[in-house]
Amino acid sequence: MSGRSVALIANPTAGKGRAAEVLPEVQHRLRAGGLEPTLLTSEGSDHAARLLEEAAHGDADVLAVLGGDGMMHLAVNACARARAVTGRAPALGLIPAGTGNDLCRGLGMDPDDAFAATDTVVADRRRLIDLARVGESATPHGSTWVSTIVASGFDAHANARANALPWPRGGLRYPLAVLVELARFTPLHYRLTVDGTPRELDAMLVAVGNTAAYGGGVRMCPDADATDGLLDVTIIHPVSRLTLLRLLPKTYDGSFVTARCVERFRAREVRVDGDDLLGYGDGERIGDPPLLVTSVPRAVEVLVPS
Ligand SMILES: Nc1ncnc2c1ncn2[C@@H]1O[C@H](COP(=O)(O)OP(=O)(O)OP(=O)(O)O)[C@@H](O)[C@H]1O
Structure with a gap:
């Protein structure tokens, strides 16, 4: 498990700045768990979508997202599309720091505990989950994926x-x-x-x-x-x-x-x-x-x- 590469994509503005507050400790816990996080910070919606899309098609073993449900939605869509098109995508680590955090809640995580979620990324227990695909077209590019x-x-x-x-x-x-x-x-x-x-x-x-x-x-x-x-x-x-x-x-x-x-x-x-x-x-x-x-x-x- 040691040395797994992690692309950590953070929206520092999530949860009215909560994500920026917890980010140093999140990175510390990932490193202490033997992971090698590469941090990328989103600067706005389009930038976030681009970073997540690139990470979903990249080499990292895990794509960890620090933010709210908006960021999770973008990350899920990027990974689902990559998986549908190429058959492969990084495992998603979901670190909640937004106002809603409903995906984390729905997967049995504590939506208010970014550090417990970080420990979950370290523990590396993987599960394939369903998504709701929305769109008349069955092609991965013509659809939106909804996790909640x-x-x-x-x-x-x-x-x-x-x-x-x-x-x-x-x-x-x-x-x-x-x-x-x-x-x-x-x-x-x-x-x-x-x-x-x-x-x-x-x-x-x-x-x-x-x-x-x-x-x-x-x-x-x-x-x-x-x-x-x-x-x-x-x-x-x-x-x-x-x-x-x-x-x-x-x-x-x-x-x-x-x-x-x-x-x-x-x-x-x-x-x-x-x-x-x-x-x-x-x-x-x-x-x-x-x-x-x-x-x-x-x-x-x-x-x-x-
Ligand atoms: N640096 C940034 N500044 C402004 N907006 C950003 C930035 N990075 C990402 N975003 C956009 O902000 C949207 C909302 O962010 P996010 O979901 O992380 O937090 P939130 O709005 O606080 O929480 P929630 O979505 O749970 O209500 C994202 O969908 C993303 O498109």
Whole structure:
């Protein structure tokens, strides 16, 4: 295990500067664990995407990413594409330091502990996980890969609002956006195709999950398992604003699923279309519906805690 080469790509601005604070100790732990990290620091979105793309096609054995879910999304996409095209990509080390950290949460890591995650990189326990591929095209280049949840309804509208809010910048952004969005929201008309079977319905949201959480700990697909080759779909059927407001705190521990308005099932492929839907995945805008979401088993290799 000693001497493994690690490309460490850090977004120092992640988590309002938290990543920059923890970076020296992260490097120290990697070296103390016998690894040889080569640090590259991103300077902006395009630069981050370029660094991650190059690292995904490079020689490093491990690509360690220090940042938030935005950085993880870019890293996962770079590695999934490299793996799909060349059959090889570095194993991904996920070191959370953002505001959401939902991919780490969904893989059973402590989303607030960058040092424990660094120790996980050193321990080198590898696992191939599924990803949700989003796109009508099955070619690796024509798709976006999502590691957490694909959102299109109330959740996506709240995500759009959160991204547009000038304040606050931290983890309170999503709950605040949810409350603002709730005031104007009415159910949306969905046209779904679930494993080939069409279905029309009105709903507050249809969340298609590869892992459990989005929005900084909202466990909308609480039983999602990134190694089962399936998508976990959660539908919240039309309810009053008051009922939705009451359910919201229960989304953080997943206990909302017992409510009558909640329907859940698993599927390999879900086509999501409808009126006034927005497409979000891993908290990022991924294009307008229709969204063809397919579970792709063993799409990327990650380092996970024991
Ligand atoms: N040096 C930088 N300055 C500004 N933006 C950057 C920089 N490096 C990367 N980025 C961009 O910032 C986006 C968000 O960063 P990141 O996900 O790391 O942290 P966050 O926004 O604090 O956390 P979260 O995504 O969990 O809310 C990334 O998707 C990336 O495109």
